[in-house]
Amino acid sequence: MARNRNEPTLDDQGFKKNLSTFDIAELIEVDPGSVANWIDGGALKAHRTPGGHRRVTVEDLMSFLREHKMPIPAGLEQSPTRILVVDDEPDTTRIIARAIGNSHSDYEVIEVHDGFKAGTLVATLKPNVVILDLRMPGMDGFEVCQAIKSQESTRHIEVIAITAYPSEENNQRILDCGAKICLSKPLDLAVLTEQVEVAVQ
Numbered sequence: 001m002a003r004n005r006n007e008p009t010l011d012d013q014g015f016k017k018n019l020s021t022f023d024i025a026e027l028i029e030v031d032p033g034s035v036a037n038w039i040d041g042g043a044l045k046a047h048r049t050p051g052g053h054r055r056v057t058v059e060d061l062m063s064f065l066r067e068h069k070m071p072i073p074a075g076l077e078q079s080p081t082r083i084l085v086v087d088d089e090p091d092t093t094r095i096i097a098r099a100i101g102n103s104h105s106d107y108e109v110i111e112v113h114d115g116f117k118a119g120t121l122v123a124t125l126k127p128n129v130v131i132l133d134l135r136m137p138g139m140d141g142f143e144v145c146q147a148i149k150s151q152e153s154t155r156h157i158e159v160i161a162i163t164a165y166p167s168e169e170n171n172q173r174i175l176d177c178g179a180k181i182c183l184s185k186p187l188d189l190a191v192l193t194e195q196v197e198v199a200v201q
Contacts, residue, residue: 087133115139149178158199
């Protein structure tokens with residue numbers, strides 16, 4: 001089915017996080033030149049790609065539309081950024097959840113303590129990022145990561161692995177499963193939250 005010209009370009013997560021001037025022009029039915037003028041004039045916050053193209057986050061576009069009392073297109077409202085923290089030690093998930101919440105209060109953080117439940121929640125919640133311990137009873141982190149990356153509907157999800165048993169073999173194995181990075185415990189929470197920020201871009 002052809003895409004309606006008034007609808008946003010969708011990605012695997014349901015919606016782009018960064019919109020081009022043409023995406024915005026289609027969404028709010030204006031000329032792309034008008035969008036470029038808003039950006040160049042400082043009215044609409046934007047950044048540029050390495051290739052020099054203008055990009056606007058959905059959040060900044062929403063702020064601009066509200067500030068100028070312009071209608072917000074149906075479907076533009078996004079579901080919250082979701083982070084799933086999976087570790088069989090509740091103290092660890094609690095510490096991670098608190099660190100992420102302190103740096104990004106708008107993120108929704110869900111704590112899970114076994115791999116089987118994590119697999120179910122990944123399928124239903126479609127989190128943006130999964131922070132995943134490698135060693136857990138039952139279904140371990142390697143299996144969870146493989147399950148995430150083997151499904152078309154979830155393979156876009158970024159996986160950040162964590163382990164108290166770092167080794168070159170474990171690190172390479174989880175990266176081969178599709179994880180973005182593997183961090184060692186005890187965790188440097190500043191590094192972890194930075195990796196989460198990069199992963200949700």
